[in-house]
Amino acid sequence: MLFAQLPDDLFRPLASPSRAFNAxxxxxxxxxxxxxxxxxxxxxxxxxxxxxxxxxxxxxxxxDDEPVPVDPIERRSALFRRFLETGWLIERRERYVPVVDFDPEARLLLEELSRMERGETRSYGAAILDVLGSLESAIANPADRSEALGNAARAAQAFLGHVRGLAGAMRKIEERILHEEDMRAAFRLYFEDFVERHLISDYRTLHTRYNPFRFRSAIVREAGRALRDPLLIRALAEAILREGRAAELRVAERGVRADLTQILSIFEGLDRHLDAVDDVVARMERRIAAAVRYMDRPDSAGIERTAAALRAVGAVR
Structure with a gap:
């Protein structure tokens, strides 16, 4: 239902030839x-x-497909109208004064675009501790902290998305390197995009002495224990019902079990996603090592071709 909430022409400026400027x-x-x-x-x-x-x-x-006036006054007015007509901006009057604001749904989308543009690096330790802390809070005080369980489930899902995104981003860079004919450009992609952006900022934290995944067993243990405790599930569901976040107790209990099951399945199955990341890293390291060995290998045919060219030049003289 995303597009039912957004203005029809909202993405037009971001799909136009001048999308870089518009964004x-x-x-x-x-x-x-x-x-x-x-x-x-x-x-x-x-x-x-x-x-x-x-x-x-x-x-x-x-x-040229989207001409913008050279005159500064006309130019800013044309840009303003572009965002107004496509639904990014809303204009109204307050006490006869024209004011402008972002469309509410467009603002939410812009928040996500801003986050993506900043390229935020996720802290694995902070993400896992966020899940564990919220889960422990809900279990220790179900009557007053039931909402912490939902926070833990959302944090777990967001964390999984980041790990899956890490593997996908690495594969994307791998494909770019494999299709790069210029060896210098390929090495630059490897060290700048692959190593600096991912191996250092993300992947490296998975293989340190203080691996953030050392808290995973605690999350699995707490979520599993809560799923086997019907009294705890009932207490959490009653709190959710009392706070108006569910229509009836049965629905609330189903939501509690769903959140606990999601947390448990994510952290029990995390190894598969980490193995996918490890596979990409190992593959890239082998290919780069092979490329280095190839570059260091003496090229006897090349030497012969160079010598023949020099002899030919000498003969002309």
């Missing part, structure tokens, strides 16, 4: 102009911010 401008407005303000921004202030940002962006980065 950069939207993120700028979100972070610097409208992100921290609890109130709508005056239209005049927003137009000024658009003008200042677009003045620093080279005109040749705009496509």
């Amino acid at each position: 950069a401008l939207l993120l700028h407005l979100h972070r610097k102009v409208m992100g921290t303000s609890p109130d709508p921004v005056r239209k005049a202030e927003l137009l000024a911010a658009i003008g200042d940002f677009s003045a620093d962006w080279a005109l040749d980065q705009q496509s």
Whole structure:
């Protein structure tokens, strides 16, 4: 139902030839102009911010398919209308003063785009401790901390998504390296994108002395014990019902069991996802090692070709 909630033309600026500029401008407005303000921004202030940002962006980065006026006043007005017509912005009046805000659903999407653009690195230790802490809190105090169980389940799912994304990102870089004909460019991809971005920032933490997965057994133990305790499940369900987060006790109990089962299955099956990451790393290391050995091997045929070329040059003289 995602597209039933979003304006019909919302993605048009992000799929256009000038999508890089449009995305950069939207993120700028979100972070610097409208992100921290609890109130709508005056239209005049927003137009000024658009003008200042677009003045620093080279005109040749705009496509001829989406012409933007050269005049600064006309240019900022055209950009404003583009976001207004596609549903990113909403304009209204407050006490006769024109104000502008992001569309509520568009703002949520922009939050995710901003997070992706920042390229945040997930701390495995913090993610696992978040799951364990929330789970232990719900178990220790089911009457008052039942919502912590839902938080633990969501944190576990987000953590699994990050681990799966790590393997996928590594495979994507692997494919780029394999299709790169320039050996120098391939090595640059390996060391800059593969090693620095993933082996150092993410993968390396899985093989340290203080491996964050040492807490996994505690999560599995606590989730399994809670699933086998009907009184605890009933206490958590009653709290959920009392707080208005379920319509009836049976539904609440089913939700408690679902959350516990999800946490348990994620951390019991984590080895499969880690093995997938290990496979990509081992494969890449073998290929890079083979490439290095090939580059270090003397090329006798090449030497002969070079000598023949030199002899030919000498004969001409």
